[in-house]
Amino acid sequence: MKCIFCKIVKKELPCSKVYEDKDFLALMDIKPINKGHVLVIPKKHSELISEMNKTDISKMMVVAEKISSAIRKSRIRCRGINFFLADGRTAGQEVLHVHLHVIPRFLNDGFGFKFPDNYGDKPSKKELERLAEKIKRGLD
């Protein structure tokens, strides 16, 4: 088992723990975007969110909200919070074990999303409908 998060869950590697219950662990990110950057990880290994059961997917957000509220109450610099989950390498996932980032944000903190050059171009209603149909076909 090479997964670094599974090793942390099994206490084979140390972490700075913020929260733990039977299904989740929340820990300080060792490469924080801002001070107070926390990762919420399911204890059960899944590479992608689609491999998790629906109950755990829901619980993960509940844990993340709990952490975000605690960050807001703390004296950590925070004017907003980003919840970020990279699902797949191409989406920026570095550790292939699901993790939800809880990132404190403040003005001019240097972090942000880079948008493509065509961002802001509005697709036609027809194209939006066509794309919605494609996605709806995959819902069950």
Ligand SMILES: [Zn+2]
């Ligand atoms: Zn793992």
